[in-house]
Amino acid sequence: MIDEKYPPGKRKIIKALRSLLKDRDFNSVTISDIAKTAGVTEGLIYKYFTNKRDLLYKVLKEHINQFLFKVEKDLEGSLSSLDKLKAIVHSSVYSYDKHRVFAKMLMIEVRNSPDYFSSEACDLIRKHVKNILEIIKEGIKNREIKDTLNPIAMREVLLGAIEQSCVSKIIFNRKIDVDEITDDICNIIFNGLSQN
Amino acid sequence: MIDEKYPPGKRKIIKALRSLLKDRDFNSVTISDIAKTAGVTEGLIYKYFTNKRDLLYKVLKEHINQFLFKVEKDLEGSLSSLDKLKAIVHSSVYSYDKHRVFAKMLMIEVRNSPDYFSSEACDLIRKHVKNILEIIKEGIKNREIKDTLNPIAMREVLLGAIEQSCVSKIIFNRKIDVDEITDDICNIIFNGLSQN
Amino acid sequence: MIDEKYPPGKRKIIKALRSLLKDRDFNSVTISDIAKTAGVTEGLIYKYFTNKRDLLYKVLKEHINQFLFKVEKDLEGSLSSLDKLKAIVHSSVYSYDKHRVFAKMLMIEVRNSPDYFSSEACDLIRKHVKNILEIIKEGIKNREIKDTLNPIAMREVLLGAIEQSCVSKIIFNRKIDVDEITDDICNIIFNGLSQN
Amino acid sequence: MIDEKYPPGKRKIIKALRSLLKDRDFNSVTISDIAKTAGVTEGLIYKYFTNKRDLLYKVLKEHINQFLFKVEKDLEGSLSSLDKLKAIVHSSVYSYDKHRVFAKMLMIEVRNSPDYFSSEACDLIRKHVKNILEIIKEGIKNREIKDTLNPIAMREVLLGAIEQSCVSKIIFNRKIDVDEITDDICNIIFNGLSQN
DNA sequence: GATGAATGAGTCTTCATTCAT
DNA sequence: AATGAATGAAGACTCATTCAT
Numbered sequence: 007m008i009d010e011k012y013p014p015g016k017r018k019i020i021k022a023l024r025s026l027l028k029d030r031d032f033n034s035v036t037i038s039d040i041a042k043t044a045g046v047t048e049g050l051i052y053k054y055f056t057n058k059r060d061l062l063y064k065v066l067k068e069h070i071n072q073f074l075f076k077v078e079k080d081l082e083g084s085l086s087s088l089d090k091l092k093a094i095v096h097s098s099v100y101s102y103d104k105h106r107v108f109a110k111m112l113m114i115e116v117r118n119s120p121d122y123f124s125s126e127a128c129d130l131i132r133k134h135v136k137n138i139l140e141i142i143k144e145g146i147k148n149r150e151i152k153d154t155l156n157p158i159a160m161r162e163v164l165l166g167a168i169e170q171s172c173v174s175k176i177i178f179n180r181k182i183d184v185d186e187i188t189d190d191i192c193n194i195i196f197n198g199l200s201q202n
Numbered sequence: 203m204i205d206e207k208y209p210p211g212k213r214k215i216i217k218a219l220r221s222l223l224k225d226r227d228f229n230s231v232t233i234s235d236i237a238k239t240a241g242v243t244e245g246l247i248y249k250y251f252t253n254k255r256d257l258l259y260k261v262l263k264e265h266i267n268q269f270l271f272k273v274e275k276d277l278e279g280s281l282s283s284l285d286k287l288k289a290i291v292h293s294s295v296y297s298y299d300k301h302r303v304f305a306k307m308l309m310i311e312v313r314n315s316p317d318y319f320s321s322e323a324c325d326l327i328r329k330h331v332k333n334i335l336e337i338i339k340e341g342i343k344n345r346e347i348k349d350t351l352n353p354i355a356m357r358e359v360l361l362g363a364i365e366q367s368c369v370s371k372i373i374f375n376r377k378i379d380v381d382e383i384t385d386d387i388c389n390i391i392f393n394g395l396s397q398n
Numbered sequence: 399m400i401d402e403k404y405p406p407g408k409r410k411i412i413k414a415l416r417s418l419l420k421d422r423d424f425n426s427v428t429i430s431d432i433a434k435t436a437g438v439t440e441g442l443i444y445k446y447f448t449n450k451r452d453l454l455y456k457v458l459k460e461h462i463n464q465f466l467f468k469v470e471k472d473l474e475g476s477l478s479s480l481d482k483l484k485a486i487v488h489s490s491v492y493s494y495d496k497h498r499v500f501a502k503m504l505m506i507e508v509r510n511s512p513d514y515f516s517s518e519a520c521d522l523i524r525k526h527v528k529n530i531l532e533i534i535k536e537g538i539k540n541r542e543i544k545d546t547l548n549p550i551a552m553r554e555v556l557l558g559a560i561e562q563s564c565v566s567k568i569i570f571n572r573k574i575d576v577d578e579i580t581d582d583i584c585n586i587i588f589n590g591l592s593q594n
Numbered sequence: 595m596i597d598e599k600y601p602p603g604k605r606k607i608i609k610a611l612r613s614l615l616k617d618r619d620f621n622s623v624t625i626s627d628i629a630k631t632a633g634v635t636e637g638l639i640y641k642y643f644t645n646k647r648d649l650l651y652k653v654l655k656e657h658i659n660q661f662l663f664k665v666e667k668d669l670e671g672s673l674s675s676l677d678k679l680k681a682i683v684h685s686s687v688y689s690y691d692k693h694r695v696f697a698k699m700l701m702i703e704v705r706n707s708p709d710y711f712s713s714e715a716c717d718l719i720r721k722h723v724k725n726i727l728e729i730i731k732e733g734i735k736n737r738e739i740k741d742t743l744n745p746i747a748m749r750e751v752l753l754g755a756i757e758q759s760c761v762s763k764i765i766f767n768r769k770i771d772v773d774e775i776t777d778d779i780c781n782i783i784f785n786g787l788s789q790n
Numbered sequence: 791g792a793t794g795a796a797t798g799a800g801t802c803t804t805c806a807t808t809c810a811t
Numbered sequence: 812a813a814t815g816a817a818t819g820a821a822g823a824c825t826c827a828t829t830c831a832t
Contacts, residue, residue, distance in 0.1 A: 047797050114313045152397050159386035163363040170362025190355035198394030199356050201348050243814050509702045544789050551778035558758025559751040582747035590786030591748050593740050635793050
């Protein structure tokens with residue numbers, strides 16, 4: 007999971023941050039905590055990362071990379087556009103559930119700090135989000151998706167639904183039923199909640 | 203807007219915090235900043251508020267109260283359930299747009315801190331959210347809304363859509379077209395995006 | 399000596415820094431040292447001074463002010479220009495000897511840091527130096543001083559002589575014979591060392 | 595300029611420090627900076643130099659050696675004592691101007707640190723300064739220079755004048771007119787500034 | 791001759807908060 | 812109702828230096 011060519015110290019640091027974020031939010035984790043947990047000196051952290059946030063974003067980036075890799079694989083095969091969207095919802099919810107540490111980071115930690123938006127982690131997310139838009143547009147071409155709706159708005163609704171369905175479960179450490187949530191979200195958004 | 207029976211010092215403090223939050227996030231605003239902006243001493247802040255977060259939540263609560271009051275009014279009259287939901291979407295987006303400081307607080311600041319969830323501000327939000335659920339259930343009874351879908355999931359999709367449609371505009375200070383966003387969200391969620 | 403309207407904490411801090419600089423150079427003195435010596439907390443230092451160097455320059459400025467005040471008094475009365483210059487040499491050497499802490503600051507600590515040159519302390523020194531130039535020009539008008547020499551160069555020689563005559567004594571804590579040094583400097587610079 | 599029998603790494607380190615000191619003071623230059631600029635690892639610096647200051651003094655010593663070698667050559671030939679002094683002034687000012695990095699070191703960096711005074715670089719300077727005193731004494735014997743003045747004081751005035759005439763130009767990177775400064779200094783010190 | 795991983799001690803600075811007046 | 816002096820504890824970051832390979 008952690009790049010194997012990294013020197014042991016660097017690996018330990020990354021692992022330590024991940025582990026600490028399981029129970030605490032990033033701000034409350036100190037460099038000293040990370041160093042102690044990793045079993046290295048504080049100085050070493052600054053050898054490998056330019057500052058505390060840089061460490062966060064690097065860790066985040068690695069995770070997102072793996073997530074996107076998985077999404078890509080899930081989208082292989084000749085799925086319909088709606089199936090693709092559903093696959094993305096499923097992957098996202100699954101990933102939020104399985105990697106709650108990262109879910110917390112992405113949904114909570116990161117929004118606060120302007121520098122996130124110029125990080126590589128954010129770049130990856132943007133790419134992902136752009137990709138979703140492409141799938142929607144493709145679906146419109148296919149006539150799977152209505153051409154009377156704003157594609158960007160559709161994407162926002164989808165992403166918002168995913169996040170909102172998970173966020174409180176993440177915050178309060180409650181169970182997430184991935185399949186159920188996926189079905190619910192897609193049923194609602196694909197078919198609408200209006201009785202006719 | 204600020205309770206008029208408050209002593210001048212208290213009023214100045216509340217006004218100062220609001221003003222500071224326009225450009226900066228809560229954590230980066232210091233008590234000293236607030237005092238300076240308000241033109242009072244730091245000590246006075248602790249006369250009126252038990253601590254920094256308390257000040258934030260009190261300010262927040264006042265705002266939410268006003269928001270809920272407005273929503274309540276918008277829901278008066280015999281609207282259909284879907285119209286009520288649409289009214290809520292509209293009020294929410296309108297409020298996020300008009301009171302960006304508070305939008306930022308609710309969407310960004312607040313999630314970080316566990317003590318928010320036991321604040322009066324949060325209680326109000328919970329009441330609001332519960333209310334939305336009631337409207338959905340009522341719509342199901344009415345046969346306006348499908349009874350095959352999970353009402354809670356519907357609410358999450360709705361709330362997520364609202365938030366996601368506004369959050370980046372709030373963060374990057376971009377224009378929000380309230381009517382357009384409201385229509386887009388409701389069209390999508392009420393009728394679904396599937397061409398079917 | 400320290401402004402009496404200052405709050406006790408501020409006074410203690412200033413006194414502490416002065417005392418510490420007797421034996422150690424500014425860089426080796428830590429904020430923690432100053433706080434301990436002053437019997438206050440480190441935080442208080444930052445209430446009164448924006449940073450460590452600011453404290454240094456403020457302390458320095460106060461001293462220079464007093465020095466200039468004394469020089470001004472020494473120059474009162476209708477002295478010849480050369481007598482005025484000699485008075486300045488004497489005052490300077492006397493001050494370096496008596497206030498070795500400040501001598502060290504001015505001759506050693508301060509040159510290193512660019513921000514000194516935009517400090518009020520430096521402004522005062524500049525005023526003083528400008529004043530010396532005026533005296534020289536006045537002497538030229540009087541026919542006390544040759545008009546064939548560059549006034550600025552004369553000032554540099556004078557100032558350099560003073561400093562060079564004291565610096566090693568300050569660094570190595572050796573005795574300074576104020577009158578002898580004053581006489582030597584003035585004899586040499588006023589009359590030249592050339593046997594005609 | 596750098597000893598050619600040095601291994602390439604050592605040469606690169608020395609060159610790097612010299613280059614870095616052009617714009618920054620020694621304290622602000624880190625070992626890491628030097629290593630990066632030199633294109634070597636930090637460890638290598640400690641192969642060749644026992645510590646950071648040792649590196650500085652070694653670099654300095656080399657330079658002083660070259661300076662003294664040049665001075666020695668300038669003093670060859672049967673000059674009068676005053677001519678010799680003037681030659682030294684000229685060489686010094688010329689050297690300060692041409693090698694501003696070293697000028698900065700000698701006038702600014704070095705005074706701060708007690709260990710300089712036990713360095714070989716300092717030994718060389720002392721030898722030079724002693725030599726100036728010899729020339730003055732010789733001049734007194736010759737009847738070129740007054741025997742009523744303190745020879746050490748004369749030396750201090752001379753050295754102080756040189757330094758003071760250059761220091762601000764070095765700090766603020768301003769032009770130095772070597773010949774003019776030399777003439778000014780010598781005119782003033784040799785003949786005095788007093789009219790009559 | 792040179793690398794690169796790691797150390798460890800230190801330092802400035804920040805800030806919410808208290809309390810006597 | 813408000814001031815202003817002072818606290819105290821924590822936290823990010825820096826950097827010269829070492830050493831096995």
